[in-house]
Amino acid sequence: MSSNTSEKETGSEQQETINARFVTGSILRHVINMTATTSVGLMSIFFVELVDMYFISLLGEESLAAAIGFSGAITFFIFSISIGLSIGLAAVVARVIGAGQGDQAKRVIFNGLLTSFVMMSFIAVPVYLYTEQLLSLVGAEGKTLEFAVKYMKITVISLPVISIGMSMGAVLRAVGAAKASMISTVLAGIVNIVLDPLFIFTLDLHIEGAAYATLVARLTMAIVAAWVLARQLGLSVFKFQGGLSGDISSISKIAIPAALTSLATPFANSYVTTSVAGFGADAVAGLAIIGRITPFAFAVVFALSAAIGPIVGQNIGAVQTARVKSALNSSLLVIFVVVCATSLIMTLFADTIAAIFNASGLSAELVVFFCIFTSWSFVFSGAQFIANAAFNNMNKATWSTFANWAKATVGTIPFIWLGGEWAGAKGIIAGQAIGSVLFGIITIIVAYKIVNNPINLTKKRDDRTRYFGAWLPAILPQFGWQRFMEERWNADQRDEKKIDKFSEIKSDMISRTNHKSNSKK
Incomplete structure (x- = not known):
């Protein structure tokens, strides 16, 4: 009798952890809490990348920093697929919980994690085999290509592991356990920071040492995330409960457009990298430093896109459309305040930031230019991130695909080309910022129009909808x-x-x- 009672209590406790937390209470408070905890986790990841770049810069060779920049351009493509899978899984879990169907959540979670691991394993093999060819495509050559191949050959092994680690973190945010999600990323960051100087200098492994430290950190992240998820939802979350094909279908309806949406950013970044490469290794190194500064300085912007998804998803599942609009309002307020404060600090300490990474010549000029002028454009980048997160949870995932690819093509290529012709490498960075401003305004207006028409959120879609058409916006924007x-x-x-x-x-x-x-x- 007592054992049965304890089992019931355990079950009720686990059920409580997956109740819809965001359908009641202050939306602004939910947005701030989710964003703050998610930001800490992201900042720990991005801080590790900054530390990697810092230790690599101490070796005194520009081609090493450029190698990490080229490697990042390729791995960002692959991460985009993983991000899409995690977004799809989190969106389905949030809506299921918001609709009061918490008993189905564990089944969906397991099937989603399995799909992420298998898919990324298949992708990792050809990427490993053709690493050199892929890096050559984005402009790496000579010593830079040699260093980039060494770095990427090691880090690509961890792709399946980091994929399920990211998916587990997304699931924890979807159920409202953002603090628990933060634990795995923070611990992984600590491991990387400790191992970087040990591997790079003490063991004299140079750029390969940074790669090995990243590999161990990603393994740590996945292991800790699995442990935290088991504590939050019970060990049964890692047991097969059937419904694989149905859950894959539900997740893919969001994951495929979301992955294509995510692919647009590295596509644009790769175009920027190849364009900047024409101005020499110094310019690429400066761009690589900016690439490390940006996600750390604006972690809140990136975190908010992940944080708002569960809030929107749960309230859509509960058919509370007024709270969905309130979530957009609160998110934009947070973005505006944080970006303005961060950009002001970067403007005041632009020269210091460049000096920290031993940047000189054109590298330093690009870093300073970014800090003073183009960093402010992240207000509009954040607005598009918010709109995309809303689209993904409002049965409009293909809209975010179209918006991102339109920005990555018509909102990037012409502006970068003109900027490069008129002002060189600085003009390329400015051109990318102009495209961000334009499409940030457009997408957030569209998001509000959808939210202002409640039928867009409450109507049910036919399960037979053909989502293969999601590929077309990526090809024909x-x-x-x-x-x-x-x-x-x-x-x-x-x-x-x-x-x-x-x-x-x-x-x-x-x-x-x-x-x-x-x-x-």
Whole structure:
């Protein structure tokens, strides 16, 4: 009897951990709490990358920093797929919990983690085999290519591990346990910071030492995340409970567009890298330093896109559309305040930031230019991140795909080309910022229009919707094509409406005929 009672208590405790936490209480408080805890976790990851760059810069060779920059351009592509899978899993889990179906959450979580691990394992193999060719495609050559191959050959091994680590962190945020999600990333960051100087200098492994430290840190992150997830939801979360094909279908409807959405950013960054490469290794090194500064300085911006998803998802599942709009308002307020404060600090200490990384010449000029001028554009980048997170949780995942790819192409290539022609490497960085401003404004306006029409959030979609069309916005980022595909996806629903309308007209005619017949009698 006592054992049964304890089992019931344990079950109720586990069920309580997956209740919809964001459908009640202050939205602003939820946004701040989720963003703060997620930011700490992200900052620990990005701080590690800064430490990597710092220790590598102490070796005194520009090609080493450039090698990490080229490697990052490739691994960012791969991480985008992993990010898409984690977004899809988290969105489905949040909506399931918001709809009061917490008993299905553990099944969805296991199936999502399994899918992430298997898919990233398949991707890691060809990337490992063709590392040199991939790096050459983005412009790495000579010593820089040699160093980049050494670094990437080691870090690519950890791709399946970091994929499930990221997915487990996303799940913890989806259930409202952002503090628990933070633990794994913080501990991984500590491990990396400790191992960096040991491997790079003490063991004299140079750039390979930084790669080995990253590998161990990622393993640590996955192990700790698994332990935390088991404590939050119980060991049963790691047991197969069936429904694999159905859950893969539900997750992929968001994950495929989300992965394509994420791929747009590294596509644009790779174009920026290859464009900057024409101005020499100093310029690429400066860009690599900016790439390490940006996510650390603006971790709140990146964190908010991950933090708002569960809040929007749970409230959509609970059909509370007013709270969804409130989440957008609160997120934009946080973005504006944080970016303005951060950019002001970076402007005041621009020269110091460049000196910390031993940047000189063109490298230093690019870092200072970014800190003083283009860092402010992250207000608009943050607005697009918020809009994309909202799209992914509002049955509009392909909209974020289209928005990001439009920005990565028509919002990046022309501006970068013109900037490079007029002002060199600085003009390239400025051109990218201009595109961010333009598309940040457009996407957040669209997000508000969707939220202001509650039927967009409450109507159910046909499970037979063909999501293969999600690839088209990535290939043909034109508004006409996007509208054409939306019309095609909704064709079945229009046909059903026509049939229903015809039935109504037919019934009305029959009733009128009967009425006339009765009148004559």
